[in-house]
Amino acid sequence: SAVISQKPSRDICQRGTSLTIQCQVDSQVTMMFWYRQQPGQSLTLIATANQGSEATYESGFVIDKFPISRPNLTFSTLTVSNMSPEDSSIYLCSVVRIAGLRSSYNEQFFGPGTRLTVL
Amino acid sequence: ELKVEQNPLFLSMQEEKNYTIYCNYSTTSDRLYWYRQDPGKSLESLFVLLSNGAVKQEGRLMASLDTKARLSTLHITAAVHDLSATYFCAVDDFGNEKLTFGTGTRLTIIP
Numbered sequence: 001s002a003v004i005s006q007k008p009s010r011d012i013c014q015r016g017t018s019l020t021i022q023c024q025v026d027s028q029v030t031m032m033f034w035y036r037q038q039p040g041q042s043l044t045l046i047a048t049a050n051q052g053s054e055a056t057y058e059s060g061f062v063i064d065k066f067p068i069s070r071p072n073l074t075f076s077t078l079t080v081s082n083m084s085p086e087d088s089s090i091y092l093c094s095v096v097r098i099a100g101l102r103s104s105y106n107e108q109f110f111g112p113g114t115r116l117t118v119l
Numbered sequence: 120e121l122k123v124e125q126n127p128l129f130l131s132m133q134e135e136k137n138y139t140i141y142c143n144y145s146t147t148s149d150r151l152y153w154y155r156q157d158p159g160k161s162l163e164s165l166f167v168l169l170s171n172g173a174v175k176q177e178g179r180l181m182a183s184l185d186t187k188a189r190l191s192t193l194h195i196t197a198a199v200h201d202l203s204a205t206y207f208c209a210v211d212d213f214g215n216e217k218l219t220f221g222t223g224t225r226l227t228i229i230p
């Protein structure tokens with residue numbers, strides 16, 4: 001599987017502030033996504049991080065609230081802006097390993113997550 | 120809108136018993152994934168099912184896919200405590216790798 005790291009692993013933030021989460025992969029990947037997991041809930045896709053262009057957001061998520069950067073094929077950031085307690089969640093990045101020598105099918109792997117608490 | 124439902128949501132079972140988790144989805148997708156999540160941890164990929172009738176097994180876990188019924192099952196054989204975790208199914212509806220996750224099943228194995 002791909003080795004994915006996220007920083008920070010957790011943070012406690014004040015209402016109205018912003019936090020940038022980093023996702024680093026040990027190899028170049030074409031597809032990278034950001035998901036949110038609210039407390040006790042399942043995962044919801046926030047956006048696709050596109051290298052060299054604007055991210056593609058899912059319904060209910062907007063760029064002003066969740067700006068995303070993807071400067072290259074191994075790195076992406078997600079910013080949670082103007083935070084409120086409702087933003088308290090685990091934020092996970094994921095990458096897709098394309099079928100090839102290691103596997104005959106695509107597989108999606110998840111980072112360790114960033115646990116965000118907003119007071 | 121794609122809907123993915125799992126049942127049961129919570130499952131407590133004794134060791135050495137067998138049980139099945141069900142994942143129903145609302146589209147004709149033939150790409151379904153199973154993940155495991157331990158408390159406070161990220162997701163671990165368990166199975167990738169890519170065609171009707173696909174069956175995969177790893178240890179005490181076996182997953183199957185029936186695309187006509189829009190149903191996947193995760194069967195647990197002779198459960199052991201180490202299998203306690205939350206299990207998610209996820210569907211890729213358009214083949215674009217964007218996953219819609221099920222509600223999750225929190226499994227607790229009681230010694």
